[in-house]
Amino acid sequence: MSLLIVDSIKKYFPMKSSFGKPQNWVKAVDGVSFKVNKDSVFAVVGESGCGKSTVARLILKLLSLTDGRIFFKGEDILSIKGEELKKFRRSVQIVFQDPFASLNPRMRVVDTLSEPFKIHRIAAKHQIKDRVVGLLEKVGLGADALNKYPHEFSGGQRQRICIARALTVSPELIVADEPLSALDVSIQAQILNLLQDIKKETAISIVFISHDLKVVHYLSDEVAVMYLGKIVETGETEELFKSPKHPYTKLLLASAPKIRVKGQGLRVKSEESGDVPSPITIPNGCPFHPRCPERMDICDKTVPELKESGGRLVSCHLY
Numbered sequence: 001m002s003l004l005i006v007d008s009i010k011k012y013f014p015m016k017s018s019f020g021k022p023q024n025w026v027k028a029v030d031g032v033s034f035k036v037n038k039d040s041v042f043a044v045v046g047e048s049g050c051g052k053s054t055v056a057r058l059i060l061k062l063l064s065l066t067d068g069r070i071f072f073k074g075e076d077i078l079s080i081k082g083e084e085l086k087k088f089r090r091s092v093q094i095v096f097q098d099p100f101a102s103l104n105p106r107m108r109v110v111d112t113l114s115e116p117f118k119i120h121r122i123a124a125k126h127q128i129k130d131r132v133v134g135l136l137e138k139v140g141l142g143a144d145a146l147n148k149y150p151h152e153f154s155g156g157q158r159q160r161i162c163i164a165r166a167l168t169v170s171p172e173l174i175v176a177d178e179p180l181s182a183l184d185v186s187i188q189a190q191i192l193n194l195l196q197d198i199k200k201e202t203a204i205s206i207v208f209i210s211h212d213l214k215v216v217h218y219l220s221d222e223v224a225v226m227y228l229g230k231i232v233e234t235g236e237t238e239e240l241f242k243s244p245k246h247p248y249t250k251l252l253l254a255s256a257p258k259i260r261v262k263g264q265g266l267r268v269k270s271e272e273s274g275d276v277p278s279p280i281t282i283p284n285g286c287p288f289h290p291r292c293p294e295r296m297d298i299c300d301k302t303v304p305e306l307k308e309s310g311g312r313l314v315s316c317h318l319y
């Protein structure tokens with residue numbers, strides 16, 4: 001059984017409408033499906049604005065669905081309430097992009113990491129400190145971190161603390177939303193190695209969200225490539241990297257990052273492609289057609305369905 005099943009989920013955000021005009025929607029996520037197995041890493045990749053963080057927030061039950069369903073361990077997360085919801089909140093943890101914003105600046109590390117033990121009553125009071133030190137060691141920090149405040153650490157160290165905090169409650173799933181994007185390039189590899197260790201040493205599944213395909217290749221078992229709120233290609237990581245099928249996947253693989261805005265992910269521009277279109281005015285037919293080097297006559301008329309092609313799902317009229 002899959003740990004997580006995401007079934008045709010949609011999230012439309014209402015836009016400010018002026019009187020008398022029809023309501024417009026930002027189709028941030030528009031019919032996304034995937035499964036995450038136990039003990040595996042599932043990557044979601046795509047440019048800034050394609051809906052990745054919205055998918056993350058939907059999985060974590062931080063946003064309500066417009067449509068579709070999400071199952072965690074076979075249970076529809078919509079119906080999880082009371083004690084079960086508490087358990088769900090423990091089992092599914094998030095690591096955010098910005099380790100600066102996600103730690104309370106007035107709390108010492110020991111307090112930040114002790115809190116979940118107390119809230120969820122996981123350890124006896126006298127055991128908590130040892131558990132916290134154990135976690136710090138696991139993420140490559142020592143006991144000397146205990147009494148320090150977030151501002152005394154570098155970005156990479158703070159992200160280690162955030163990862164330690166996610167691990168306090170022994171989760172079954174960690175959703176990591178671009179956990180490397182706010183960090184200096186030299187630090188990214190270290191955090192990536194830490195996630196790799198967690199993958200190897202625990203049975204925790206990870207939904208790893210990224211705009212960086214190199215990173216995804218290294219860490220994930222399966223990949224879904226998103227474009228304007230939809231998955232355009234998904235499959236086993238090695239296979240997808242060996243022979244990308246969708247022209248957008250090929251573009252992502254071929255492009256060196258052209259513009260890298262710290263903390264905002266990546267936007268790829270190809271010579272003929274122009275800007276990334278917005279989810280408010282999605283092009284007719286294949287949403288990728290204005291940028292596609294392989295487009296055909298049918299492409300601006302008919303929406304391609306996501307269908308199986310050589311052991312993988314692809315939405316493109318070429319297949």
Ligand SMILES: Nc1ncnc2c1ncn2[C@@H]1O[C@H](COP(=O)(O)OP(=O)(O)O)[C@@H](O)[C@H]1O
Binds near residue numbers: 014054055265
């Ligand atoms: N709360 C919101 N209200 C309105 N629009 C939103 C909201 N959250 C996200 N969006 C829009 O949804 C789209 C997808 O955003 P997001 O999921 O953050 O993308 P990504 O994480 O891939 O960069 C963007 O166009 C974004 O502006």
Ligand code: SF4
Binds near residue numbers: 294296316
């Ligand atoms: S459907 Fe057409 S425009 Fe869309 S990716 Fe395939 S070839 Fe390109």
Ligand SMILES: [Mg+2]
Binds near residue numbers: 177
């Ligand atoms: Mg995001």
